[in-house]
Amino acid sequence: MFDELSQRFEDAVKNLRGQGAISESNVEGALKDVRRALLEADVSLPVVKDFVDEVRRKAVGAEVVRGISPDQKFIQVVHEQLVDTMGGENAPLAAGGKPGEPSVVLMAGLQGAGKTTATAKLGLHLKEQGRRALLVGADVYRPAAIEQLRTLGGQIGVEVFSLGTEARPEDIAAAGVEKAREEGFDTVLVDTAGRLQIDTSMMEEMVRIREAVQPDEVLLVVDSMIGQEAAELTRAFHEQVGITGAVLTKLDGDSRGGAALSIRKVSGAPIKFIGTGEKVEALQPFHPERMASRILGMGDVLTLVEKAQKEVELADVARMQQKLQEASFDFSDFVQQMRLIKRMGSLGGLMKMIPGMNKIDDGMLKQGEQQLGKIESMISSMTAAERENPDLLALMPSRRRRIAKGSGHTPAEVDKVLADFQRMRGFMQQMTKGGGMPGMPGMGGMPGMGGGFPGMGGFPGMPGMGGPAGAGGRGGGSRKANRPPKKRKGFGEL
Incomplete structure (x- = not known):
């Protein structure tokens, strides 16, 4: 949810880009878009009126410090008002009455x-x-x-x-x-x-x-x-x-x-x-500040980390971190990571908690989830030895043909997943040397973040699916990062 509302808020701040300061004349266009965004989101009319009036009062004449543009300042004011409207802070359940009473x-x-x-x-x-x-x-x-x-x-x-x-x-x-x-x-x-x-x-x-x-x-x-x-x-x-x-x-x-x-x-x-x-x-x-950040497309890393910490055991984290650094991450580990993602929620929901990822196309995310299912079926058709040592598949084309037949896919699809997986291992080894997302070691990450969500190509650890421009996948990133890997012995036919 909130995708449409997020887009409307983004449109609202465009009117202030390039302006020298926030004034009554240039803020009205942005406020008009904010009002429309809230009404289209089915917010109660009195709440909309109070919200817009408060944003106007706080925004007009607000001091814009050096290095902060008027549109960024406006987003800050809107964020603060969203938090205030939704309650300010998390309200836990009441602890109860007398001792011994439920x-x-x-x-x-x-x-x-x-x-x-x-x-x-x-x-x-x-x-x-x-x-x-x-x-x-x-x-x-x-x-x-x-x-x-x-x-x-x-x-x-x-x-x-x-x-x-x-x-x-x-x-x-x-x-x-x-x-x-x-x-x-x-x-x-x-x-x-x-x-x-x-x-x-x-x-x-x-x-x-x-x-x-x-x-x-x-x-x-x-x-x-x-x-x-x-x-x-x-x-x-x-x-x-x-x-x-x-x-x-x-x-x-x-x-x-x-x-x-x-x-x-x-x-x-x-x-x-x-x-x-x-x-x-x-x-x-419910955390109002986190929800306000989601609405404005800023992500919600705290909730994402909490989800991961809830599912990940510390011993598994240390073991996975070491395997990534040694490039010994295998298909069994990959399946474990995919199942971890499923326990945490949908791939789309998790990706949109990462700042800047709210613009990822839903069709791409759906394609990524479908690709994860295909990869899991291929891994299910592997022997235990093949899962633990992917190099066996590189050396013997007959193994890849057997896996393709057993999983209902073509040999070319199996070859591609294997090649992507080998490339992923090298990339994740480089990324983990710089550290991963807090509380989520072993899950890979975006370039510069040190880790990744397994299963979705274009992002480290996600073979089989192209990534958005600038994310280091097939859709973007540096030319060096996207260069195909050198052929290895036994990979001549890939």
């Missing part, structure tokens, strides 16, 4: 927003933090809602409690809290029922549940696809139930992002978590 979190929202899945995702997030959570199924209306929660709980190893569909939701919630108190759970997550639209019965039920369990948090689960309606939804829940925060779901879709910019301004309650995919692991704490 912290209680009510999950509220409309039907279809992903509330049950968000409940399980939050349970896994707390488990990874060392907390012991109990999921409580209090949605007695939607068919199979409780069963869905039980299934998700089983997948993540978090216990689920319910009294079935005949009990009253407030009684289920109260019984769940009592069970947590008796058995030493420190957090209770109550999945409540939603409706297709806000109605009196739903609000009354939420109030009864709230009175029964006295929650520390009431989190409103909001579908980011609903745009401007998020403002009215948030206002209604806040006025009648009283929310303490929000969980924004489906941020991996084609939503325009308006909900993220409207919720805090309308309710005063912060967005605490965002859902970035269908997998139960796809939940992140």
Whole structure:
């Protein structure tokens, strides 16, 4: 998401390029583009008006220091205002009340927003933090809602409690809290029922549940696809139930992002978590500053590093770093790196967290993911000895023909992947001598960053796919960097 909004903001600052200073006359064109960008992103109209007024007030007459152009200063002002509009800083979950008492979190929202899945995702997030959570199924209306929660709980190893569909939701919630108190759970997550639209019965039920369990948090689960309606939804829940925060779901879709910019301004309650995919692991704490950087195309390296650190073991990092430096990186290592990427999320989503990579064409990223699948099928057709010693394939064309037949590809495709892989090993050896991205050794990088995302050519470690201009791949970079490798013994037919 946010791709269209990012492009609009980029268009807005073009009006200020080449200007000597920010003034009332030249800033209006940029503000007009900002206003249009926000409205097209489905941001609530009052929020848009306040945002533009604040940017105008801060930008006009802002001191532009030597070495900083007016358009760069304008971007800084917009970034600061985006951060302020979305809440300023990360707001963690409340720690709970009295010692020995579990912290209680009510999950509220409309039907279809992903509330049950968000409940399980939050349970896994707390488990990874060392907390012991109990999921409580209090949605007695939607068919199979409780069963869905039980299934998700089983997948993540978090216990689920319910009294079935005949009990009253407030009684289920109260019984769940009592069970947590008796058995030493420190957090209770109550999945409540939603409706297709806000109605009196739903609000009354939420109030009864709230009175029964006295929650520390009431989190409103909001579908980011609903745009401007998020403002009215948030206002209604806040006025009648009283929310303490929000969980924004489906941020991996084609939503325009308006909900993220409207919720805090309308309710005063912060967005605490965002859902970035269908997998139960796809939940992140919401950081306004990081999100503002993504919107403005500045990337989000901190979140990228956190994702890598979560998946990578320190021992594996050291081992992989050494293999890269020695150019002994083999196909088994390559598969391990590809699977690491898959666990972290989509290739496109990860690449766009790198500053400057937001302009990579989605078609290229999709092609890269498809190529990764082809390469993995070829590696699956190799013997263990061939994976550990790729030079065996260079010396024996018959092995390459067997792999091509077994994976359903042509010998020429196998030859190309092998040649790219050998070239990649040499390049990654050079890059790792200068150090890699913090927390991500062994994943390669962009030229000058010391490492790379395996599997996508043009970037180090990505055989089989051309890179964008200037990235050191077939589409650009220095002539020396793109020079084909010298033929090695046994590679005459490649």
